[in-house]
Amino acid sequence: MVSPRTAKKWADRYRAEGPAGMVDRTSRPHISPTRTPPQVVKKIMALRWRRRLGPVQIGGRLAIPASTVHAVLVRCQINRLSRIDRVTGEPLRRYEHDHPGSLIHVDVTKFANIPDGGGHKFLSRQQSRANAIATAHRTGERGKGHRPRIGIAYLHTVIDDHSRVAYAEIHSDEKSQTATGVLRRSVAWFAERGVSVERVLSDNGSCYRSHTWRETCAELEITHKRTRPYRPQTNGKIERFHRTLGDGWAYTRFYASTQERNDALPAWLHFYNHHRAHSAIGGKPPVTRLTNLPGHHS
Incomplete structure (x- = not known):
């Protein structure tokens, strides 16, 4: 149920390489003339990492379609900001050891x-400070300048x-x-x-x-x-x-x-x-x- 051309291709492969030649191969072309140039990819990645810009903003800066920018971001696995480190702007490198106890x-x-009576997370600053002073008097804890310390x-x-x-x-x-x-x-x-x-x-x-x-x-x-x-x-x-x-x-x-x-x-x-x-x-x-x-x- 295939064309004669496909059958000939498989037969030639088998004669040349044996059973190894029958393994599935990628259908990706050897040459992609319309692929985004590496220089443009680097610029897209730099704007994504350092500025946290989206496809529309990056496309506007580089004068290329937003769909092209999105395709590059997906290919580089940085299409989601959650995959980028907040501090360095670099892609997150996740790892996990294979069994418990390995690390x-x-x-x-x-x-x-927390001072007796509660702290500032749930009480007013004034009430929290009064509680801290009372607690410090009870415990005898003092900091710089003899200030109460909890x-x-x-x-x-x-x-x-x-x-x-x-x-x-x-x-x-x-x-x-x-x-x-x-x-x-x-x-x-x-x-x-x-x-x-x-x-x-x-x-x-x-x-x-x-x-x-x-x-x-x-x-x-x-x-x-x-x-x-x-x-x-x-x-x-x-x-x-x-x-x-x-x-x-x-x-x-x-x-x-x-x-x-x-x-x-x-x-x-x-x-x-x-x-x-x-x-x-x-x-x-x-x-x-x-x-x-x-x-x-x-």
Whole structure:
């Protein structure tokens, strides 16, 4: 059911190359005279990356049809602004390790403590300031110029690269002893769930450059990697988790005290790991990527 010309082409291919010549080949032409020149493609990409312009604006600047610009953007996979890094303007380079434990991300994020009676997120500045002064008088905390201070909560976070399962602890500092303690407990926590940690990725914070951290990684037989300086995008999974953490736990509702907020963290982490649909892993909870884990739907 083909033309004689097509049958002859297949026969000639088989005589020349054998069975390998019968494999499907692309129908793309060898020469495309009307294809957009590389110089124009570079200009289109530069305007897209640096100025965040759309096809119509780029076409107007370069005096070419918007449809041509759109075709180039689709071909270069930058037709959606969500695929471009907000800071550098370069295309996002996504990666994911192939099994749980292959790489975990660690970091520290900070949240201001909440004065007794609530803070400025839900109360007026005047009422929040009065609550902070009363709390500082109770605790005796003072800052520069003997000003009342309520302090900062340091949240040490750990997230598995493949499954996005998260572990977190709240502390009063980000020293090396605290960070290594969190690493030990998180590795044990993952081990209880059948995950053996092989590598850990951190930024260049002082606690992660310490001898204590290096010795702990060697003791646990974990390879330590650090991100390139001034490139938080490399550790982007945990940075994005921090935003989810703030929206879903720290600022989601009114807390009358720091302790009340701290008490809500374990329940939120359970919800995040076991029930919250994660867009990066097909709309399923992170724990579903941990295989052979009994009761992971509880």
